[in-house]
Amino acid sequence: xxxxxxxxxxxxxxxxxxxxxxxxxxxxxxxxxxxxxxxxxxxxxxxxxxxxxxxxxxxxxxxxxxxxxxxxxxxxxxxxxxxxxxxxxxxxxxxxxxxxxxxxxxxxxxxxxxxxxxxxxxxxxxxxxxxxxxxxxxxxxxxxxxxxxxxxxxxxxxxxxxxxxxxxxxxxxxxxxxxxxxxxxxxxxxxxxxxxxxxxxxxxxxxxxxxxxxxxxxxxxxxxxxxxxxxxxxxxxxxxxxxxxxxxxxxxxxxxxxxxxxxxxxxxxxxxxxxxxxxxxxxxxxxxxxxxxxxxxxxxxxxxxxxxxxxxxxxxxxxxxxxxxxxxxxxxxxxxxxxxxxxxxxxxxxxxxxxxxxxxxxxxxxxxxxxxxxxxxxxxxxxxxxxxxxxxxxxxxxxxxxxxxxxxxxxxxxxxxxxxxxxxxxxxxxxxxxxxxxxxxxxxxxxxxxxxxxxxxxxxxxxxxxxxxxxxxxxxxxxxxxxxxxxxxxxxxxxxxxxxxxxxxxxxxxxxxxxxxxxxxxxxxxxxxxxxxxxxxxxxxxxxxxxxxxxxxxxxxxxxxxxxxxxxxxxxxxxxxxxxxxxxxxxxxxxxxxxxxxxxxxxxxxxxxxxxxxxxxxxxxxxxxxxxxxxxxxxxxxxxxxxxxxxxxxxxxxxxxxxxxxxxxxxxxxxxxxxxxxxxxxx
Numbered sequence: 001x002x003x004x005x006x007x008x009x010x011x012x013x014x015x016x017x018x019x020x021x022x023x024x025x026x027x028x029x030x031x032x033x034x035x036x037x038x039x040x041x042x043x044x045x046x047x048x049x050x051x052x053x054x055x056x057x058x059x060x061x062x063x064x065x066x067x068x069x070x071x072x073x074x075x076x077x078x079x080x081x082x083x084x085x086x087x088x089x090x091x092x093x094x095x096x097x098x099x100x101x102x103x104x105x106x107x108x109x110x111x112x113x114x115x116x117x118x119x120x121x122x123x124x125x126x127x128x129x130x131x132x133x134x135x136x137x138x139x140x141x142x143x144x145x146x147x148x149x150x151x152x153x154x155x156x157x158x159x160x161x162x163x164x165x166x167x168x169x170x171x172x173x174x175x176x177x178x179x180x181x182x183x184x185x186x187x188x189x190x191x192x193x194x195x196x197x198x199x200x201x202x203x204x205x206x207x208x209x210x211x212x213x214x215x216x217x218x219x220x221x222x223x224x225x226x227x228x229x230x231x232x233x234x235x236x237x238x239x240x241x242x243x244x245x246x247x248x249x250x251x252x253x254x255x256x257x258x259x260x261x262x263x264x265x266x267x268x269x270x271x272x273x274x275x276x277x278x279x280x281x282x283x284x285x286x287x288x289x290x291x292x293x294x295x296x297x298x299x300x301x302x303x304x305x306x307x308x309x310x311x312x313x314x315x316x317x318x319x320x321x322x323x324x325x326x327x328x329x330x331x332x333x334x335x336x337x338x339x340x341x342x343x344x345x346x347x348x349x350x351x352x353x354x355x356x357x358x359x360x361x362x363x364x365x366x367x368x369x370x371x372x373x374x375x376x377x378x379x380x381x382x383x384x385x386x387x388x389x390x391x392x393x394x395x396x397x398x399x400x401x402x403x404x405x406x407x408x409x410x411x412x413x414x415x416x417x418x419x420x421x422x423x424x425x426x427x428x429x430x431x432x433x434x435x436x437x438x439x440x441x442x443x444x445x446x447x448x449x450x451x452x453x454x455x456x457x458x459x460x461x462x463x464x465x466x467x468x469x470x471x472x473x474x475x476x477x478x479x480x481x482x483x484x485x486x487x488x489x490x491x492x493x494x495x496x497x498x499x500x501x502x503x504x505x506x507x508x509x510x511x512x513x514x515x516x517x518x519x520x521x522x523x524x525x526x527x528x529x530x531x532x533x534x535x536x537x538x539x540x541x542x543x544x545x546x547x548x549x550x551x552x553x554x555x556x557x558x559x560x561x562x563x564x565x566x567x568x569x570x571x572x573x574x575x576x577x578x579x580x581x582x583x584x585x586x587x588x589x590x591x592x593x594x595x596x597x598x599x600x601x602x603x604x605x606x607x608x609x610x611x612x613x614x615x616x617x618x619x620x621x622x623x624x625x626x627x628x629x630x631x632x633x634x635x636x637x638x639x640x641x642x643x644x645x646x647x648x649x650x651x652x653x654x655x656x657x658x659x660x661x662x663x664x665x666x667x668x669x670x671x672x673x674x675x676x677x678x679x680x681x682x683x
Contacts, residue, residue, distance in 0.1 A: 016104035017114025018083035048349035086443035089425030107141035241271035273361030298322035395440035477586035483577035496569035529567035533574035615639035
């Protein structure tokens with residue numbers, strides 16, 4: 001297969017709301033370029049990009065997919081990212097691999113939640129941006145209205161490069177404002193006379209926007225009142241590449257109108273890897289840059305992994321610099337390990353074609369890497385550069401997961417690991433306090449997909465339930481207790497006698513064991529057994545089955561028997577003494593408190609604050625950033641685990657939050673009594 005120079009490659013990612021037509025748009029582009037023989041349809045389950053059985057069943061994208069086409073001696077690599085909010089991690093991964101993120105907006109859809117979320121992912125990213133107003137053939141389609149809503153709600157001032165000719169069932173083509181040409185059903189036509197004034201106004205708006213990105217152009221614009229066609233085109237290309245201009249295109253993926261014009265626009269106006277060849281890297285722990293070149297040092301980035309049950313893990317890689325060939329040894333700096341390049345392929349949905357090498361600017365796939373995983377860098381052996389780490393959103397949804405049947409318990413770990421490797425926003429951790437495996441991510445749909453993939457691909461069934469809250473037990477008072485363990489039933493008996501002073505320690509200080517025994521009332525060789533009995537009892541819990549924390553136990557007196565005393569006898573005595581003393585020392589439950597940052601449009605703030613109060617939350621403050629309010633609050637974990645669906649409901653899907661553990665606080669008495677009662681009933 002032909003290898004392309006960096007100047008003749010375009011790497012683009014389609015982002016936007018679910019239902020905006022991204023997958024259908026990719027189908028039309030592939031067909032227009034002659035890459036496919038027919039236009040696949042989402043409803044028929046035969047598109048290139050949506051090939052997973054769950055995507056076909058749901059008629060929506062749930063994973064990032066890739067394809068490529070060749071047009072006018074240029075390779076265009078297309079990444080199609082799902083628009084459903086649960087799969088936002090796929091969008092973030094796509095952004096890392098391309099020069100241009102193209103936001104696909106539904107011309108009849110308004111400012112949708114998924115559109116807003118996609119635009120948020122581009123904030124403070126160095127990627128170039130473009131907007132495609134799609135579905136112009138739909139009823140109520142309105143090109144200008146959607147652009148205005150984007151400007152108002154996202155601080156993205158998208159400027160039309162193309163204008164639509166007609167709308168709804170009269171949409172028949174586009175006007176290229178730079179070339180000042182009209183294209184009706186792919187044929188060049190005169191600009192419609194009734195559009196002349198609108199076209200002239202829009203062209204001057206584009207000129208002004210381009211001129212403002214360059215001082216020389218701005219001076220020429222002021223002197224002459226306009227830019228030449230060449231100045232406008234060159235200025236547009238540079239401004240887009242520098243991230244100073246967001247161009248707006250227009251088409252209908254449903255009818256194919258404007259698709260070939262869009263292909264021309266991608267090639268003529270969007271940046272190539274050569275245009276953005278200064279690549280940010282981390283070198284020896286410091287931020288730096290390298291200049292990408294096919295002959296330069298090897299620098300690739302694995303932005304996606306697909307777990308194929310037959311082929312093994314398939315790593316989607318973007319080559320930023322240098323070239324890789326099969327059999328080459330490489331280094332993975334994030335894992336401080338070497339790997340070997342196996343088969344190299346180009347990607348076309350679920351299909352792949354062999355490639356002899358991958359060069360700077362190209363996107364392809366590697367099969368059966370052993371060390372490198374998603375979001376890892378591949379470089380030359382001995383290389384010191386790595387792609388800066390990608391920040392993923394924190395989890396907002398948690399569930400405890402376990403195998404549905406005993407036979408799958410040994411297999412669930414491997415299956416989970418393979419499926420989770422596809423999406424870096426999914427996490428799994430063992431809660432050592434509740435002894436549960438907790439899977440977390442961006443929402444219910446995402447986590448339910450994990451279970452379905454495990455079942456379909458690896459025949460492993462799992463079930464979910466709400467996680468137990470990792471409460472802790474402690475005391476507010478003190479107690480002085482004695483417990484004598486004495487047992488005689490023929491032969492050697494058991495004897496251990498301990499006196500404890502039990503006191504609380506400052507919150508967070510932990511456990512303190514004090515040996516104040518004097519005069520040998522308890523031989524020193526039994527003291528470790530006494531401490532062990534205390535520690536084991538604390539780990540199991542006393543009043544509700546949760547770990548005991550922040551207490552001190554002072555053993556100050558006791559007695560022993562020359563024959564019947566043993567480590568086990570003193571261990572039992574110490575355990576019983578602690579239980580007795582703990583119950584007398586005003587025991588309480590502590591609950592984990594998390595600090596949350598809730599990000600929401602201002603109009604929902606009142607409802608959110610009211611809901612926080614009903615959840616025993618504490619509001620710490622708020623701050624306006626751009627179009628959004630950032631509310632700082634503290635929430636108990638018992639309320640946080642169920643918060644995400646409520647926040648979505650209160651904000652019509654536009655609110656989100658981040659969280660981190662803060663501290664432990666006393667559980668209100670009424671709630672604590674319920675937790676203790678539930679434990680006793682279970683016991």
